[in-house]
Amino acid sequence: MAAQINPSILSADFARLADEARAVQGADWLHVDVMDNHFVPNLTLGVPVVESLARATDTPLDCHLMMEDPDRWAPQYVEAGAGSVTFHAEAAAAPVRLAREIRAKGARASMALKPATPVEPYEDLLPELDMLLIMTVEPGFGGQAFLDIMLPKIRRTRELISKHGLDLWLQVDGGVSAGTIERCAEAGADVFVAGSAVYGADDPAEAVRALRTQAESATAGAAWACAH
Numbered sequence: 001m002a003a004q005i006n007p008s009i010l011s012a013d014f015a016r017l018a019d020e021a022r023a024v025q026g027a028d029w030l031h032v033d034v035m036d037n038h039f040v041p042n043l044t045l046g047v048p049v050v051e052s053l054a055r056a057t058d059t060p061l062d063c064h065l066m067m068e069d070p071d072r073w074a075p076q077y078v079e080a081g082a083g084s085v086t087f088h089a090e091a092a093a094a095p096v097r098l099a100r101e102i103r104a105k106g107a108r109a110s111m112a113l114k115p116a117t118p119v120e121p122y123e124d125l126l127p128e129l130d131m132l133l134i135m136t137v138e139p140g141f142g143g144q145a146f147l148d149i150m151l152p153k154i155r156r157t158r159e160l161i162s163k164h165g166l167d168l169w170l171q172v173d174g175g176v177s178a179g180t181i182e183r184c185a186e187a188g189a190d191v192f193v194a195g196s197a198v199y200g201a202d203d204p205a206e207a208v209r210a211l212r213t214q215a216e217s218a219t220a221g222a223a224w225a226c227a228h
C-alpha cells in the first residue's frame, strides 16, 4: 500500500474548520482528534462537529477517539460520517465487540495504543481491526516531540502483521514531521498523522505531498517492504 498522510485538524484553526479541511486537498484522510478532558487532559469536539465536517469535505474522516467509554460513543461517530473510527485499547471495555460493531456499521475499525501499552497482548485481536494506531507521543496535545523509543514497537507490530499475513494498516501519530517520518516508515508504519508539520506549513497541501514522497522513498528501501 502507498504511504498515506492524514493531517490532524488539532493543529488547524478551529474557527475555520471547513476551510482548513479543504486546505489539505490530496490528503488521504482528515484526522479528527476527539478529546473528552477525561481520558486526556484536553477538550476538542464531538459528534455535531464531525457531522458538519463530513458535509464540508470530500476527504474521508479518520476519527481518533481519545475518550472514556468508547464502547458507548464510537458507533455514533460512524453514523456522523466517519470512514474510520479509532478507539483506545486502554479505554474500551469490549474491544472485539466494539471493532465488530464499527465494521458492521460500515466504517474501518481501528485501535490505538498509548506509548506505555505494549502490542503483544493484542496479537490475537489484530484480525478484528483494519488499522492499529501507535501513539508516538502521549495523547492530548499537538506539537510534542516524537518519541524515538516507540520505533521498536512499530517494528514489532510490523512483524506481527507479516507473521499473520494481515491486511492491517499501521498508523503513527505524534511528532511526525519531515525530520521523523522516514524513521517511522523504515520501522514499518504506512499511515502517518501530521498536525503541526502540515498546518504549520505555508502551503499545507504541499506539505502533505512532501511528507508522502519522503515516506514512500523510505518505505521503498525498508526491509519489511522488500520482503513483500
Ligand SMILES: O=C(CO)[C@@H](O)[C@H](O)COP(=O)(O)O
Residues within 6 Å of the ligand: 008, 010, 011, 031, 033, 064, 137, 138, 139, 140, 141, 142, 143, 144, 173, 174, 175, 176, 193, 194, 195, 196, 197
Ligand atoms: O492525537 C494527537 C495528539 O494527542 C495528534 O493527532 C496530534 O494532533 C498530532 O500533532 P503533531 O504532533 O503532528 O503536531
